[in-house]
Amino acid sequence: MLRIVPxxxxxxxxxxxIDEICRLGAQRMxxxxxxxxxxxxxxxxxGSRDEAGRALVVRNGKARPRRVVTGAGAIEVTAPRVNxxxxxxxxxxxxxxxxxxxxxxxxxxxxxxxxxPLLYLHGLSSLDxxxxxxxxxxxxxxxxxxxxxxxxxxxxAEAEAFAKRSLKGKDFVYIWVDGIHFKIxxxxxxxxxxxxxxxxxxxxxxxxxxxxxxxxxxxxxxxxLLRDCKKRGMRAPVLAVGDGALGFWAAVRDVFPATRHQxxxxxxxxxxxxxxxxxxxxxxxxxxxxxxxxENKAEASKAxxxxxxxxxxxxPKATQKITKEREALLAFYDFPAEHWIHxxxxxxxxxxxxxxxxxxxxxKGPGSRAAGLAMVFKLLQAAEGRWRKVNAPHLVAxxxxxxxxxxxxxxxRSEGEDAA
Numbered sequence: 001m002l003r004i005v006p007x008x009x010x011x012x013x014x015x016x017x018i019d020e021i022c023r024l025g026a027q028r029m030x031x032x033x034x035x036x037x038x039x040x041x042x043x044x045x046x047g048s049r050d051e052a053g054r055a056l057v058v059r060n061g062k063a064r065p066r067r068v069v070t071g072a073g074a075i076e077v078t079a080p081r082v083n084x085x086x087x088x089x090x091x092x093x094x095x096x097x098x099x100x101x102x103x104x105x106x107x108x109x110x111x112x113x114x115x116x117p118l119l120y121l122h123g124l125s126s127l128d129x130x131x132x133x134x135x136x137x138x139x140x141x142x143x144x145x146x147x148x149x150x151x152x153x154x155x156x157a158e159a160e161a162f163a164k165r166s167l168k169g170k171d172f173v174y175i176w177v178d179g180i181h182f183k184i185x186x187x188x189x190x191x192x193x194x195x196x197x198x199x200x201x202x203x204x205x206x207x208x209x210x211x212x213x214x215x216x217x218x219x220x221x222x223x224x225l226l227r228d229c230k231k232r233g234m235r236a237p238v239l240a241v242g243d244g245a246l247g248f249w250a251a252v253r254d255v256f257p258a259t260r261h262q263x264x265x266x267x268x269x270x271x272x273x274x275x276x277x278x279x280x281x282x283x284x285x286x287x288x289x290x291x292x293x294x295e296n297k298a299e300a301s302k303a304x305x306x307x308x309x310x311x312x313x314x315x316p317k318a319t320q321k322i323t324k325e326r327e328a329l330l331a332f333y334d335f336p337a338e339h340w341i342h343x344x345x346x347x348x349x350x351x352x353x354x355x356x357x358x359x360x361x362x363x364k365g366p367g368s369r370a371a372g373l374a375m376v377f378k379l380l381q382a383a384e385g386r387w388r389k390v391n392a393p394h395l396v397a398x399x400x401x402x403x404x405x406x407x408x409x410x411x412x413r414s415e416g417e418d419a420a
Contacts, residue, residue, distance in 0.1 A: 027075040030068075033101050038080045041097055048086055056085045057097075068102070077102060155374040162377065163212060168233030172199030172209055173400045174339075174390075176346040177242040179217035180376065193217060194376045195225050198348045199237065202400050204393020206348060208380050209234070213373050219247030226255040238399055239335065241346050243267035244325055261328040265292050266345045268321065268329065275318035276311070284311060284318070292344055296407035297333035304330075335399060337408025338392035352383045 038059060045057035060083035067074050082097035098104065180194040195217070197209040210229055214221030236256040242248055243264040252259055269288050273281050287307045294300035304322060312319040322329065332343040342348070390396065395410075404411040 027077070030075065030077055030102070034077075034079050034099065037099060037101050038082055038097070041082060045084070045086070050085070058083050152371055152374060155378050156370055159211070159374045159377040163210070163228075164232075166232055167209075167229060170207075170233075171202050171235050171400060172207070173202055173238050173396050174200040174343065175209060175237045175240050176348045177222075177240060177246065177248050178346050178349040179214065179246065180349075193221075194373060195221060196349055196376075196380070197225070197229070200342075200390055200396060202397045204389040204396045206384070206387040206389070208384050211373070211377055211380060213369055217246050217248070219250040222246065222248040222251035223254055226251055230255055239331065239343065241343055243346065244271075244321075244328075260331055260334075262331045262343055263325050263328045264344075264346045265329065266347070266350070268325070272318045272321050275321065276315055280311070280315075287311075291329075297330055298407075300330055300333060301326075333407055335405055335408070336392060336395040336410070338395060339390055339399075340408060342390050348387070352380060 042057055042059060046055065048056040050056055060081040063079045063081050065076050065078045068077050079099065079102055084095045084097050086095040087093070088095055176198045178196050180196055193214050194211055195214040196211050199207055199209040201207060210225055212221075212225050212228075214225070237259050239260045239262055240248070240252055240256075241262045241264060244267065249261060252261075265288075269285065272288065273284060276284050284307075287303070287310065290303040291300050291307065294303055304326065308319045308323060332340050335343060398410065399405075
């Protein structure tokens with residue numbers, strides 16, 4: 001079969017054409033979306049008429065063209081305008097149409113705004129944004145070093161306001177905790193440890209609870225953060241999930257003594273395998289899986305005993321890591337089975353920072369501790385919108401209410417117990 005292989009110049013022209021097609025396609029789709037939005041707004045208000053029977057809400061031409069930086073590049077947009085002559089009863093002022101697709105004065109799409117802190121956190125200097133991104137987006141608008149500096153200050157202010165917000169009325173039933181380490185370019189202390197808490201509300205929704213910088217992962221730093229959360233109205237969680245190396249556990253016993261502990265099985269597995277020769281690691285991994293995936297707590301306990309019997313004689317250090325944390329490792333069996341997949345690990349935090357962890361070894365990171373903390377906050381804030389609820393979210397409220405779960409199943413109370 002005859003095939004035509006384009007030369008180098010043809011390939012460049014083809015790539016340029018593809019970029020133009022994407023840019024034009026995005027421009028047309030945005031124009032259509034704006035037209036549909038305006039048509040829906042005018043149609044919804046067609047019943048509003050003045051004394052002469054004329055419509056109070058009509059289209060009013062188009063606004064001046066403006067360039068918007070999007071993931072497909074910089075595109076020119078001409079948004080339709082609306083003349084709304086209705087008067088709001090509460091304020092006495094005229095109603096105004098505000099586009100949800102393209103709000104006034106917007107020059108960058110939200111996704112582009114997410115890219116900037118991500119790149120800055122990964123080590124790209126603010127002076128490098130223009131040459132690195134201007135060609136890709138087709139414009140230098142909104143990408144200058146001064147703009148990035150202003151954004152960093154704004155993000156820092158947002159992070160400070162977030163750290164002071166009230167937690168009253170927010171009930172976090174489960175929490176995941178972890179310490180995230182980053183390198184710092186400037187200053188004597190070249191390491192930043194961000195202490196992160198992610199919680200699950202009674203409706204099953206995941207939410208960023210707190211983030212602050214601490215001295216490594218010490219119990220003092222965690223205790224200070226937990227006391228601050230408690231002071232701002234945070235209720236004691238039912239269960240906390242984290243790895244065993246954290247100073248968090250000593251802190252939570254002091255601040256929230258009623259909170260139960262669940263050790264992260266992913267970290268535990270890695271720590272155990274590090275104490276074993278490579279030749280036996282596959283067998284050990286299978287034995288650990290039998291513990292974590294057992295049908296009930298009794299079977300998991302038996303599997304744990306089998307693990308100790310098989311590996312304890314030759315590698316006692318490996319088995320001791322599990323036996324000393326036995327109760328905390330099997331705590332998830334006392335909660336709904338639908339939640340086990342969420343409670344066995346601190347993946348809610350780990351998955352968000354996995355790409356960042358992979359790159360901090362080869363980048364120098366943010367320029368200061370304040371900037372680093374602000375960048376991490378923005379990363380988590382952007383990721384929070386993509387977090388899904390836990391499985392069977394309706395069961396979270398039952399956990400908070402004190403319902404009893406045995407091997408993942410709800411134990412119904414008798415009438416006598418309810419009366420008591």
